[in-house]
Amino acid sequence: MLNELHGAELHGGLERALRRYVRADFLVIDDFALLPMDASQAKLAFQVISERHEHRRSTAITTNRVFKDWPKVFPDALNAQVIAERLTERERAEVFLLDGKGYR
Secondary structure (H helix, E strand, O other): OHHHHHHHHHOOOHHHHHHHHHHOOEEEEOOOOOOOOOHHHHHHHHHHHHHHHHOOOEEEEOOOOOHHHHHHOOOOHHHHHHHHHHHOOOOOOOOOOOOOOOOO
16 A cells, blocks of 8 residues: 555555545554655555544554654654554554454
8 A cells, every 4th residue: 555655655546546545434454563664655544544543444454563662753743653553542443452363
């Protein structure tokens, strides 16, 4: 998603590409915050999550990192914190922590 959005941004089509991810009724992002992000990727991740939050769209993410480790992935710790807060806002979120053996 972030690579596609970055490419669209470089070619002048960011608004259209963003709309695809922001307007979807349900977005699943697998392995979020797995790899380090550069500033551009972090900004795009923030835009998607923030706009989905604003439009009250459902988002599910999977991640192998606990929220306290997200600042290791994002170039700006505040960005990581705000995204985590939007994803886990009370009354609007369910967090499932699975501990134990993986089943891939």
